[in-house]
Amino acid sequence: MAQDPYSTLGVPRTASQDDIKAAFRKLAKKHHPDLNPGNKAAEAKFKAASAANELLSDPERRASFDRGDIDAEGKPSERAFYQQYADTHEGARYQQAGADDAGFADIFADLFNRGGGGPRGGPGSAGPGGARPMRGQHVQARLTVPFLQAARGETTRITLPDSRNLEITIPPGTDDGQVLRLRGQGDAGWNGGLAGDLLIEVNVEPHPFFRREGDDIHIDLPVTVAEAVLGAKVTVPTLNGPVTLTVPRHSDHGKRLRLRGRGIPAHAGHMEGDLYVTLHLVIGKPDAALEQALGAWATRNPENPRAHLTVPT
């Protein structure tokens, strides 16, 4: 049996609609789940208050309840709260710019500068000059990764200067200059301090025909005169194998076509990018027949595509 909605909202049975609204708002301000992430008690209270409010704010349902015709079902309309998504990596889309490594980093830095005692000090914390726990140094390294492996992501083994062999994961969409942080894989700490981190700067090798711009990939695609003029279905390489692209009739050299979602795969807060295909007209091996046909065509279609290229003198 659900709780009495009047007592849930803390209002008498004689309360006006305005009183009910005010009581619900007061409880919502305190217990809204998105303002109390991880607090199950708050969430339960908010849901109970919502259910009570849904029932009592509707005069007809309230009257039926008062007459005893219906029960307080205690079930508010189902909905997903923001906190369910905000804790996942997708939530990072709403992270503030530049807040990447904020949060706890400054607190840790403070603690170590203070010599491990921490703000509370207390028994067990090292006194000044004592054997303080010290964090190990961060170690920097560089790693060159082929374009495709960086774009798709992969697991690889590396050997460090101290001859340790480590398996590292290069996440999909890794860009040139990005730094991978392997926590605790730097130099060892002292006196029980944490080890430092290993910071690997990734250099992505250029690809012979793919170019990355943001989350999009660009490619210059050679097409023949016939394909450009008459239109064609052609095969385009992508990160995940070849796909068919329709070159529209009368496509000019330099025309750009887009293959949606065929760019860099979705990764940490980024949607998947697109593949941009720029057509490159190639003449190939002209023969007498083509020369003849073009000669006749040019005579019929005198045209000067350079007419606009004038420089004021």
Next chain:
Amino acid sequence: MITLTTIYRAVPGLTEAELTQFIDADWVRPVRRGNKPFFTELDLARIRLILDLRATLEVEERTVPVVLSLLDQLYATRRQLIRVLAETDEATRARLMELMEE
């Protein structure tokens, strides 16, 4: 991906003017494909949250960015803690739990 039509169906009472305002103020950031905005479940839940803030929690329009900024920082810190704990070994995690419950 969720389209505009689905957003309006999922959030009765949401007006076009309100949603446009949320997007213009950068409170909600749909992805644009061509000229069309596309949303995720996260965006949908955020739209509901903003409506709750405005209507139920009586947060004034000019104060909404302050509340959102604080919430975004809270959730960023939670994500950071979650990420750090995921990379921590069992013994350290147990010790941290102890310390937090003190």
